[in-house]
Structures are given as structure tokens and as C-alpha cells.
Amino acid sequence: MSVAPAPAARPAPPEALRGRTVVVKYGGHAMADTGLRRAFAEDVLVLREAGVRTVVVHGGGPQIGAQLARLGMESVFLGGLRVTTPETMDVVRMVLSGKVQKELVGLLNESGSHAVGISGEDARTLTAVKRYAEVAGERVDIGLVGEVTRVNTAVLGILLDHGHVPVVSSVGRGEDGQVYNVNADTAAGALAAGLGAETLVVLTDVPGLCADWPRSDRVVGRIGAAALEALLPSLGGGMAPKMEACLRAVRAGVRSARVLDGRTPHALLDALAGGAAPGTTVVADDAG
16 A cells, blocks of 8 residues: 655744744735645744744735626726726725635635734724826826825734734725725735834745846846835836835835745745745845
């Protein structure tokens, strides 16, 4: 009788991360592929058991797009951000804080991570103001899209202190009561800054930042804040908000921000454990 081999042991995060906060933006193929979902859940569990205070911020762009299509509504993007009408906003809240979040919390809890889902609206965790996109140098109104102006970490702190993994949907509320669709990368960067996180990790569907795309697919392994700020105007599509989030985080004191290829199983844990996970690391200019 043959015996199935035991699964390979995952590397442990360094002891220096114990008691520190790591904010992870989760989305893309890592969210859609069954094997990658399982690997992500395993990584989060390892981090929790190692005493790493882990916060997961999730998107849900494909799921929102699919629901809009079912309702006969068009998905429009400008400057890498979803144009959000009041009708679209209703779908965003339903999909993010309902379907996507519940499925993600269930996935993590099946592995034993004690995850708890909250919306950015809850306890004013994310306060936002209307954001405009910049397209070809012009300011463009994209509807109910928000920029985070303030983070309230009180509820997150309580959950983390009790060993839970907060799972945050990227919806914010304005001072005037208006609800805004906040890009998940933007939300993750703001939360990392507000929590004084050690590291921000953004899981995406590309190998990392390509400084000369589309002329070259060479990934920038490491970049300082000043160089990234100079590069930002040339970035397009979904990479711009990801790198904006990284820049915001490191400028606020987060030690490093990493954009990782979420299509690689266990990229999160491998990167935090010092492995060779592909991607781009953003650091403050005075970092060694």
C-alpha cells in the first residue's frame, strides 16, 4: 500500500516579526484559484501561530465585474480605478462586504486562523473623501471613489490583541455619511500606515514593478521612495494604485512594502521568511 508523502513544511517567519503587524492586500489569482486560496490560508495560519499580527485587506474586482454583468451594468475604469455610480456602489458593498468577505473569512477559519470580517465602514475604520482620477494629465470625475483621509485602528487593535485575523473590505465612509468605493491597494496602504505595520504586502497578478513597461519586462527588485515617487506618473493601469499604496506606507514609517506575484504558491510566507519570492520591495530612502 502506497502512502502519500507528507506536505512539505513551510518556512517559519523570523522571530523578529513576533508581535509585529503585517498588512496583506489579497486579490487577483490568489483569490480565484483553489490551490492558491488554500496556500494563502496556510500562510496566514503559520503567521498567526508565529505571533505575527496579521491584517488582511481584500479586493474583489472580478467578482464585482461579474455581478455588474449579470445585472446588465457596464464596468468602466479610468486611471486604474473603477468608475462608481450610486448604483454601482450598491453592488460594490454587496459583493465586497457580503459575498467575497464571507467566503474569505470562511476559508481562513477552516484552517484555524480565527478570522473576523469587518467593513471599512465599521467603527469608522476608514474615513474617505471623494477621489478624482488623472487621465492624460487631466482631472476626471469617477464617481463614488474614495481616498482614505483617516484610519481608526481601535477595533482592529482589539481583534489583534485577542489573536484574531481581521479581514477588511475596502469600503469607506465620508464625514458627510457618503459611502465610497476605496481601491483595496489604497486601503491596505492606509491601514499599514495607521497601524504602524512592520510590512505591507500586496499580492497581485504580475511578477512586480516593471520600470520600463512595455519596452522591458525586467522587474525592479528594490526601489527607494524618492525614485518611486518620480516614477509614479509613468505608471498605468492597476500598478499605479499599488505603488501609491506602497509609497504612502513607507513614507508613514512602515519598514518595507512588497509587491509579490500572488500566482506563486506561498509567496506571502516565503517572502516574509526571507525566501526568494519574486516581486518588488519599496523602502524609505534612508533604509539600508
